[in-house]
Amino acid sequence: MEPAGDTAPAVVRGALAAAYRTEWAVVFGTLVRLAGDWELAEDCAQDAFARALPAWERDGVPRSPGAWLVTAARRRALDVLRRRTTERDKIAEAAALEEAYEPAPPGDERLALIFTCCHPALPLDARVALTLRTVGGLTTREIARALLAGEDTVSQRILRAKRKIAAAGIPYRVPPPGARAERLGGVLAVLYLIFTEGYVPSDGNTTRDQLAEEAIRLTRLVVAEAQEEPEARGLLALLLLQHSRRAARLDADGGLVTLEHQDRSLWDRVLITEGAALARGALPAGGPYALQAAIAAQHALAPDATATDWAAVVTLYDSLLALRANPVVALNRAVALGMRDGPGAQLEAVDALGTPKELAGRHAFPAVRADALRRLGRTEEAAEMYEAARAAAPNDAIAAEYALRLTGLGRPTKGAPHDG
Structure with missing residues (x-):
């Protein structure tokens, strides 16, 4: 651990905030894997982060904040379960939690949690809310604000999703190889929906960058832990290329600026470079997200609308229509x-x-x-x-x-x- 005297409160708070962003899903997922109790996992994960601030201010920031938080959360879960002495199954559960503990790679926890939250047995709105809460670590209030829904509504969605997982016996795991590709499509669809609701909201707002950026962060997690999946890279490419234009989409009065009239000097070239590279790598697989990313790359790399390789764009839309006979895609092809x-x-x-x-x-x-x-x-x-x-x-x-x-x-x- 870092020496306590060298750690100012601001540094500790910054380290804890960074750990919350990167480690929440690992801490929460570890407890779900070990105890199988989503409510217990959330309560104990929150307790671990609350205890971290005074402990780290006193002792210094640990060299491995994630490991410290997992240990603190696991100990809290053991304490809670041991106090439930009248529940025989909870006694057995506590014993299992104590004896069978083996740390899993952080990526395994994140990926298992994402696949569980996006299980097709759950309603779509519940998948979105549960993913943002348990994987993204957003509070119910933050999710409600991002989705422009009431806190009670969001809370009920999350609660019903957790009950459905328990009642249906939905396993906390990455699907086996034979089912993984099919299930991944559902995961990516949820992440794209989250991004779209931030980038082009269905209500009266124009953009909600926090939601779009959270979708990008979660997609990065999936890509990092499922690198062999070209469609995951294709989705990340698409999100990055679309998000690269965010600074040019509105004028000074908040009015919408269409693609052909945007000031391309305002586009984020770092995101474009990364997104275009990912799009090139994903395109040979020919999946829907990869094709959409390739189309977005044609727009992003052109110096102006007239210089866009429209023949290439039409060809890409033809390929996309061959996969999905979708009127929305056909309308875009018409343009x-x-x-x-x-x-x-x-x-x-x-x-x-x-x-x-x-x-x-x-x-x-x-x-x-x-x-x-x-x-x-x-x-x-x-x-x-x-x-x-x-x-x-x-x-x-x-x-x-x-x-x-x-x-x-x-x-x-x-x-x-x-x-x-």
């Missing part, structure tokens, strides 16, 4: 086609989609059609489509962008800037 072959090709591709239910009520569908009509000089039809897009916009920033496009056509908007 790329319009950039490669002109607005007529874009309009033809959009109209060929018909009116798929997956796009019903979404602002992107009329907006893409409006853009093609505007470039073709069909102003009246374009204005009608922009008005429909504005009415369907999920937040004020996006609605304001469509209002601006209407103004550019010389058409006033109808009613308030955003009706929904």
Whole structure:
């Protein structure tokens, strides 16, 4: 341990905060593995972190903060279980906790915890909340704030998820090799959902960086512990490339700035370099996230929108559509086609989609059609489509962008800037 006299309180608090970010999942996961009791694990993990501050201020920061915290949490769990003398099974549980303890590699604990929290037997909203709480270490209040949900709602989601795990006997483990690839897809879907809710929220906010950054951190954990999985690297690449544009997505008034008009000097080149390298490595496997990352890399590496290799982007969308016949992907392909072959090709591709239910009520569908009509000089039809897009916009920033496009056509908007 570091000498106590050399450790200022600020240094100790900083070390504890860093340990919380990196070791919470390991401490919590170790207790879940040993005791099988999620409530006990959370209580004792919290107790260990609370005890750490005065102990580290007195004795110095340990050389291995994670090991210190695991030991403190495990001792607390033993004390709790031994006091439950009327419960025969708890006595046996305490004995097992004491005798069978063998430290597992930290990566094993994190990965087992992520796979358990993202088990397909749990509702999707519960997977998101439980992952943020037990793997990310966010408090219920932080999760509620990030998801714009009530604390009681989030607390109930987490509680129901823990009860479901116990009732259904969901094992705390990394799935066996035969089931791992299939289950990994569910894990990545949860992480992408968390990122998307931070990057393009479904409510009135424009961005919530904390949530997006937490998704990136959790995805890094999965990549670090599952390095042979190209789709995990593909997802990380996609998140990094999208997040690299965060500083350029809003103007000084909080309005949305579309990709083609963003100041690319504001893009984070460090994230782009890392993301593009990961995308190149993941692309040969041809998974959905790897293909989306490759598309994002084409945008990120181009000096401006006109210099984008739109032929390559269309080809990548063709490959993605071959994997997923998804109208949303097809709509994005129509945009790329319009950039490669002109607005007529874009309009033809959009109209060929018909009116798929997956796009019903979404602002992107009329907006893409409006853009093609505007470039073709069909102003009246374009204005009608922009008005429909504005009415369907999920937040004020996006609605304001469509209002601006209407103004550019010389058409006033109808009613308030955003009706929904």
